[in-house]
Amino acid sequence: MDEYPLPQAAQQFVDLLGVRYPVIGGPMYPCSNPELVAAVSAAGGLGVIQPISMTFVYGHDFRQGIRMIRQLTDKPIGMNALIEKSSKKYQQRMSQWIDIALEEGVRFFVTSLGKPDWVAERVHTMGGLVYHDVTELKWAKIGLDNGADGLICVNNRAGGHAGAQSVQGLYDELQALEVPLVCAGGIGDSKGLQEALNIGYSACQLGTRFIASNECQASDVYKQAIIKANESDIVLSERITGVPVAVINTDYIKKSGLKSGWLARWMLSGNRSKHWMRTIYALKSIWQLKKSSLDESGERDYWQAGKSVAGIDSVESCNHIIKHLMETYRIKQP
Numbered sequence: 001m002d003e004y005p006l007p008q009a010a011q012q013f014v015d016l017l018g019v020r021y022p023v024i025g026g027p028m029y030p031c032s033n034p035e036l037v038a039a040v041s042a043a044g045g046l047g048v049i050q051p052i053s054m055t056f057v058y059g060h061d062f063r064q065g066i067r068m069i070r071q072l073t074d075k076p077i078g079m080n081a082l083i084e085k086s087s088k089k090y091q092q093r094m095s096q097w098i099d100i101a102l103e104e105g106v107r108f109f110v111t112s113l114g115k116p117d118w119v120a121e122r123v124h125t126m127g128g129l130v131y132h133d134v135t136e137l138k139w140a141k142i143g144l145d146n147g148a149d150g151l152i153c154v155n156n157r158a159g160g161h162a163g164a165q166s167v168q169g170l171y172d173e174l175q176a177l178e179v180p181l182v183c184a185g186g187i188g189d190s191k192g193l194q195e196a197l198n199i200g201y202s203a204c205q206l207g208t209r210f211i212a213s214n215e216c217q218a219s220d221v222y223k224q225a226i227i228k229a230n231e232s233d234i235v236l237s238e239r240i241t242g243v244p245v246a247v248i249n250t251d252y253i254k255k256s257g258l259k260s261g262w263l264a265r266w267m268l269s270g271n272r273s274k275h276w277m278r279t280i281y282a283l284k285s286i287w288q289l290k291k292s293s294l295d296e297s298g299e300r301d302y303w304q305a306g307k308s309v310a311g312i313d314s315v316e317s318c319n320h321i322i323k324h325l326m327e328t329y330r331i332k333q334p
Contacts, residue, residue: 003330006197011332013180013202017108017129018076020044021326022203023193024152024182025318027080027110028160028304030057030293031211031218034065038072039215039318044326048078048110051097057294058217062097066104079106084113102126110152111143120147131182135163137173150180152205157186159208159306162236162246171199188308193325206325208306214317221298225250229309248309250301 006014010022025032025040027050034054037047047069054065069077079101081094098109098119107128111119120130124147131150132143140151153170154163163170167183174181180202187193187204196204210216212223229248236244237253247253293303316324 004328005330005332007200009180009200009202010197016180017046019046020331021322022197023322023325024048024078024203024205025210026184026205026207027053027078028207028211029053031207031216033058033215033217034060034069035072035217036210036213036215036318037077038069039213040210040322041069041075041077042073043317043319043322044075045318045322046076046078046108048080048108049101049106050080051094052082063100063104066101066106070104076108077106078108078110080110080112081116081119082112083116083119098122102128111148115146116143116148117146120149131180133184134174135170136165140174140177144177144179148179150182150202151177152182152184153201155183155185157307158184159234159246159304159308162244162306167196168199171201175200186307187325188311190325190327192308192311194328204325206308208308209312209321210318211305212312212315213321214315218293219296219298221296221301222293222303223315225301225303226305226309226312227314229305231307231310234305234307234309245304246306248301248303248305250303252301 013022014020021044023045025037025045025047027048029050030053032050032053037049040047051062054060055062081098083094102122109119109123109128109130110133111130112133116130116132123130129149130147131152132148133152133154134140134143135154143151151174153174155167155170156162156164162185167186171181182203182205183196183201184205187196187206188209193204208226211218212226225248233249234246235249237247238244
């Protein structure tokens with residue numbers, strides 16, 4: 001097989017972050033256990049901590065969880081900060097987690113929802129970087145105007161909260177911003193990664209592919225469902241969080257339906273009531289997703305996944321997955 005050097009944008013990304021490969025292990029609730037984060041980074045990518053998974057799903061004290069990862073690898077890691085205005089208690093908790101991560105040496109942060117200005121201010125003071133999750137130009141401009149250094153570009157092939165635009169379409173819309181763009185969604189094999197990097201993306205963020213890994217502690221039935229699924233098996237359900245979420249079209253999903261009920265739709269349409277409805281959805285989904293992802297019986301077949309399932313045919317180690325993703329490139333040390 002012919003080998004090629006990394007495209008310029010990808011090489012600049014690995015040099016800037018001090019990683020070997022332009023691959024980010026996307027932060028996932030509830031699937032980002034510490035061992036998975038560590039394994040992605042140890043294999044040359046960049047593992048990103050999802051703090052609610054770390055603490056609520058897997059039961060680690062946040063600081064001790066980071067130190068556990070550090071015992072497994074000394075390579076760079078990141079943290080995901082969901083910064084949407086929510087309860088005061090949640091905001092205080094997220095603020096504390098960010099401070100702890102900075103104290104423990106984390107220097108790469110992925111912000112989701114809201115304005116990342118206050119996160120960027122803290123992170124930049126410590127010499128770190130903030131990349132902001134976006135699905136369209138409007139949110140990209142808000143993120144950059146509030147201190148983001150790069151963008152995680154969530155397309156219509158992503159698992160979880162997917163965007164509406166294609167891989168190419170989202171890049172075309174955002175490239176004029178002249179900041180690093182990370183392709184998030186639909187990457188499950190070397191062909192997909194190569195196509196994204198050749199378009200001009202600086203890196204690719206993968207979630208679904210790393211669920212089907214040895215180091216992920218999701219149930220085996222969940223992993224096997226990913227392996228068996230095709231693109232057509234991925235559907236968008238509004239019944240999880242009130243906005244479309246990409247999931248495998250299992251018996252549970254078929255039985256539940258994809259649309260929110262009339263009461264939920266009515267509450268989500270009101271300026272005051274939408275906050276309460278989103279809170280109800282959030283609390284419900286946190287418990288449901290935790291139970292379904294860890295349940296080996298398969299009775300709770302409520303599984304998030306993206307269209308990258310089409311390129312996933314086995315459960316492998318993170319090291320094997322990343323080496324396979326990068327098989328067409330000659331890599332120089334960052």
